[in-house]
Amino acid sequence: MNVSQNHHYDAVVLGGGTAGEPVASGLARAGRDVALVECRLVGGESPYFACVPSKSLLSSARRGETWEMAVARRDELTRRRSDDPAVARMAEAGVTVLRGRGRVLEPGRVEVDGVVHGYRDLVVCTGGEPVIPPVDGLADVPLWTSAEALSVPDLPRRLVILGGGPVGCEMAQVYAAFGSQVTVIEASGRLLTAEAPFAGEVLADTLRRMGVDLRLGAALSGVEHKDTGLRLWLSDGGTLDADRILVAAGRRPRVTGLGLEKLGVAVRPGHGLPVDETCRVPSEAGGVWAAGDVTGVARTTHAARYQARVALSNLLGHRREADYRGIPRVVHTTPTVYSVGVSPTRAAELGIDLLTAGYDLAATTRAAVEADERGRVELYADRDRGVLIGAAAAGVGAAEWMGEIALAIRAETPLGVLADVVHPFPTYGESVEAPLRELAGHVRGGSE
Ligand SMILES: Cc1cc2nc3c(=O)[nH]c(=O)nc-3n(C[C@H](O)[C@H](O)[C@H](O)COP(=O)(O)OP(=O)(O)OC[C@H]3O[C@@H](n4cnc5c(N)ncnc54)[C@H](O)[C@@H]3O)c2cc1C
Numbered sequence: 001m002n003v004s005q006n007h008h009y010d011a012v013v014l015g016g017g018t019a020g021e022p023v024a025s026g027l028a029r030a031g032r033d034v035a036l037v038e039c040r041l042v043g044g045e046s047p048y049f050a051c052v053p054s055k056s057l058l059s060s061a062r063r064g065e066t067w068e069m070a071v072a073r074r075d076e077l078t079r080r081r082s083d084d085p086a087v088a089r090m091a092e093a094g095v096t097v098l099r100g101r102g103r104v105l106e107p108g109r110v111e112v113d114g115v116v117h118g119y120r121d122l123v124v125c126t127g128g129e130p131v132i133p134p135v136d137g138l139a140d141v142p143l144w145t146s147a148e149a150l151s152v153p154d155l156p157r158r159l160v161i162l163g164g165g166p167v168g169c170e171m172a173q174v175y176a177a178f179g180s181q182v183t184v185i186e187a188s189g190r191l192l193t194a195e196a197p198f199a200g201e202v203l204a205d206t207l208r209r210m211g212v213d214l215r216l217g218a219a220l221s222g223v224e225h226k227d228t229g230l231r232l233w234l235s236d237g238g239t240l241d242a243d244r245i246l247v248a249a250g251r252r253p254r255v256t257g258l259g260l261e262k263l264g265v266a267v268r269p270g271h272g273l274p275v276d277e278t279c280r281v282p283s284e285a286g287g288v289w290a291a292g293d294v295t296g297v298a299r300t301t302h303a304a305r306y307q308a309r310v311a312l313s314n315l316l317g318h319r320r321e322a323d324y325r326g327i328p329r330v331v332h333t334t335p336t337v338y339s340v341g342v343s344p345t346r347a348a349e350l351g352i353d354l355l356t357a358g359y360d361l362a363a364t365t366r367a368a369v370e371a372d373e374r375g376r377v378e379l380y381a382d383r384d385r386g387v388l389i390g391a392a393a394a395g396v397g398a399a400e401w402m403g404e405i406a407l408a409i410r411a412e413t414p415l416g417v418l419a420d421v422v423h424p425f426p427t428y429g430e431s432v433e434a435p436l437r438e439l440a441g442h443v444r445g446g447s448e
């Protein structure tokens with residue numbers, strides 16, 4: 001390979017997405033000489049292929065727009081997938097943008113499309129990528145991942161979605177709302193398996209009412225291209241015909257092909273890069289940091305931004321430790337599914353004695369006023385420590401009215417104080433009052 005030596009930077013940031021952009025601009029604004037290496041679009045997945053187009057389509061669906069209007073609005077919001085404004089932001093901050101795929105050659109040297117650049121600190125923000133399950137015939141048929149589903153103008157007549165996690169559920173609601181005949185295949189027995197069971201049940205009920213065919217507890221076992229479209233075989237013996245398959249079967253951190261082994265970093269394909277509480281990656285070479293989906297810690301835009309702030313602070317010499325206890329996980333369907341902290345499944349794995357209290361939103365006056373009684377909230381407390389450690393809610397606008405619970409978990413607010421908080425009438429937010437009183441009554445000193 002013909003390589004030429006270039007500049008020596010204070011820091012090279014690999015990957016210019018949600019996490020990489022603010023680390024690079026923050027370092028540059030602090031006077032550091034920084035290069036941001038990006039092989040696709042500066043800005044990453046979120047503004048062009050993930051959060052923004054999916055939320056735009058969900059919003060259009062709620063407002064009853066036509067598919068053509070929805071696609072036009074989505075493409076306008078994603079700036080037709082042009083990163084010119086993001087590149088201009090970087091230039092303004094004083095960051096050098098290096099277009100191309102970066103990889104480490106040896107400690108202190110990265111190569112980007114044949115040019116070698118020196119660095120003192122390396123910040124890995126390479127995000128994640130969809131997993132394509134090893135199913136017979138799947139590799140031989142045209143597939144969509146969420147990136148295609150959120151950037152092309154096609155509305156398939158029969159759409160099969162593989163996976164009933166956050167991506168599968170959001171996409172099912174979008175495409176069903178605009179008229180596709182949608183089937184979701186989910187290997188586990190319920191939607192949103194990582195979260196409290198009631199959340200997946202509320203969403204399943206809503207999706208079924210929209211005409212979505214949910215195949216829960218069935219895995220895809222084979223696919224074949226036929227003259228009439230795609231023929232799919234399921235592990236339960238069933239078959240399906242489809243025009244398009246959207247694979248939403250999970251994502252993995254992008255850790256391979258980056259040359260990180262040359263720094264003595266413990267790279268495990270399919271797993272996040274190990275980071276300590278300062279977002280530093282243990283390595284033999286020192287000066288290696290990571291933020292965002294590549295860490296596998298909390299795979300959301302707000303978590304990537306948080307880790308970026310933590311990494312930036314430490315890179316600038318101000319020690320800061322990340323605390324992930326109060327970071328929410330949201331599925332932006334209608335109703336919204338909101339989770340924060342420890343789920344009941346996770347608590348069982350950790351051997352925590354969990355106190356649970358719940359409330360159906362139907363019992364609030366707000367639900368009667370809105371004529372929308374869907375949903376429930378559940379709060380989880382650690383009986384021994386007497387504090388909230390998790391919560392889940394399925395309900396309209398839940399991401400807006402559950403914020404106080406995230407704060408309570410993060411701040412370990414005493415249950416007695418939480419139970420004394422008054423919510424405006426009539427709101428869905430009132431739904432947390434009864435469960436908080438119940439939990440406060442159960443823990444020692446909680447009702448003080
Ligand atoms: C369909 C979908 C919907 C989502 N909706 C939401 C939502 O509503 N809210 C939310 O909080 N989160 C959502 N997420 C998750 C969110 O998109 C991610 O958590 C976030 O984008 C992670 O940011 P990141 O910086 O880690 O990675 P990315 O934004 O993916 O950035 C990584 C960048 O690194 C670049 N790169 C990779 N390798 C190299 C290399 N070797 N050299 C140079 N560049 C490289 C990539 O091109 C990419 O631009 C959604 C995800 C999906 C898939």
Ligand SMILES: NC(=O)c1ccc[n+]([C@@H]2O[C@H](COP(=O)([O-])OP(=O)(O)OC[C@H]3O[C@@H](n4cnc5c(N)ncnc54)[C@H](O)[C@@H]3O)[C@@H](O)[C@H]2O)c1
Binds near residue numbers: 219220
């Ligand atoms: N609003 C948000 O914050 C948001 C929205 C979408 C995605 N995301 C992020 O993206 C990540 C990926 O989401 P996802 O939904 O792709 O992944 P996921 O891992 O959460 O869910 C994938 C689902 O696919 C199922 N599955 C896997 N292989 C299968 C097979 N062969 N047959 C049938 N089912 C199969 C799994 O059982 C699982 O339930 C999430 O962890 C989340 O952090 C966030």
